[in-house]
Amino acid sequence: MAETRRLKIFKGDYLPAFSPRISEETLSVIEKASDEFDYTVFPGFCDVHVHLREPGFSYKETIATGCAAAARGGFTAVCAMPNVDPVPDDASHLKAQTDLIERDASVRVYPYGALTYGEAGEELADMDAIADKVVAFSDDGHGVQSEAMMISAMEKAASLGKIVAAHCEDNSLLRGGYIHDGEYAASHRHRGICSESEWGQVERDLKLAERTGCAYHVCHISCKESVSLIRDAKASGVDVTCETAPHYLVLDERDLKEDGRFKMNPPLRSRADREALIEGICDGTIDMIATDHAPHSEEEKSRGLDGSSFGVVGLETAFPVLYTKLVREGVITLEKLIALMAYNPRNRFGIPLGAGDFTVMALECEYNVDPGEFLSKGKATPFAGTSVFGRCLTTSCGGKTVFCDNKLLR
Secondary structure, rough: OOOOEEEOOOOOOOOOOOOOOHHHHHHHHHHHHHHOOOOOEEEOOEEEEEEEOOOOOOOOOOOHHHHHHHHHEEEEEEEOOOOOOOOOOOOHHHHHHHHHHHHHHEEEEEEOOOHHHHHHOOOEOOOHHHHHHHOOEEOOOOOOOOOHHHHHHHHHHHHHEEEEEEOOOOOOOOOOOOOOOOOHHOOOOOOOOOHHHHHHHHHHHHHHHHHHHEEEEEOOOOOOHHHHHHHHHHHHHOOEEEOOOOOHHHHOOOOOOOOHHHOOOOOOOHHHHHHHHHHHHHOOOOOOOOOEEEOOHHHHHHHHHHHOOOOOOOOOOOHHHHHHHOOOOOOOHHHHHHHHHHHHHHHHHOOOOOOOEEEEEEEEEEEEEEEHHOOOOOOOOOOOOEHHHHHHHEEEOOEEEEOHHHHEEO
16 A cells, blocks of 8 residues: 555564555545544554463453454463463463463464463473474463473473473572562662572573573563673674563652552562663664563552552553654664564564554554553553653554544544
8 A cells, every 4th residue: 555644554674574454444444533633553463471360360350352452452462471370381371371362362362381280399390392382481470490490391392392481580689579679668668579589590491491402582681781691692693582561661669659550560669770671672682572461450550559559551551652762752763673572473483464463543643541441350550640652543453453443433
């Protein structure tokens, strides 16, 4: 389709050419769109770290509601973490999840397989049986505590040509903490989580990845030491990539409030950590941005910083928050943001981008983040009430319209 005054197709200087196949259905939506804004067509975003909560925890989220939230955020592909029930650690358990995906998914969902049975860290999962059906392997939500177990997992994953995606967390260093062990914790009498609980396992695993030749991916890095370790490992030739999340890039412990919507794992850390993460995305150390979308019930997030469950939602706020706080403020270019959200995750995890997978954004539409509008069952976000630019008009997956925002229609 040719560009018009009101509809521009995103083009980057160094990213692959993007030629969306825009259906008559999408054209009809654009014809009805408000004349107040111009609209930009972007490749569908890809999030390699989401929690869809099914099977087992449908009161928090379902495949259907999680996919609806993804589509509203401009995502056409998401990778579902394995901390569900049953854990996808063998063929039958994985099928319980993939049957739901086949039935209810409106965007492309790629499940992870577990590294160990029950994500308990004691015995390798039946990785051979599920390797061809999963995007990668992870015990997300749990750090693999045993070095010997992680070596076995990496060796098996390497033999299968699969990525190990690690939630790096040393349980011996947690000491009952639930926010960053920094100034806010000290001044408000909270128990802190030290940064070493993350970077210590990153350091260990980078050595193991080099030793085993495993393709290694570090989930949700949050501290400056992790950035430095990964930067050095890349320079020495280790096959490593990593992700961080929007909240770590635009918030730090100074933004904390006594509210469960500010509690996530790893926690918001110091200003110096946030600045190191920004440097990491600018110099290419950090390869991609993933939301770690982690919905919980209202009751589970209503117990303050101490008692609330870990995790916040992010699929519906990721692009507008990052566009507003990073692109519009000149921290990174729009092209860099699209690389981090659409191309780099696909390239690393082997996830294709179809011509019918795109999202249409009104970049100059300003609005306040309202959790009441969320399609996710989870409403806990640290960005509630934040003024942002960039509202999704419509998202197409496989040429089918999977989201349309009636607020942008005439």
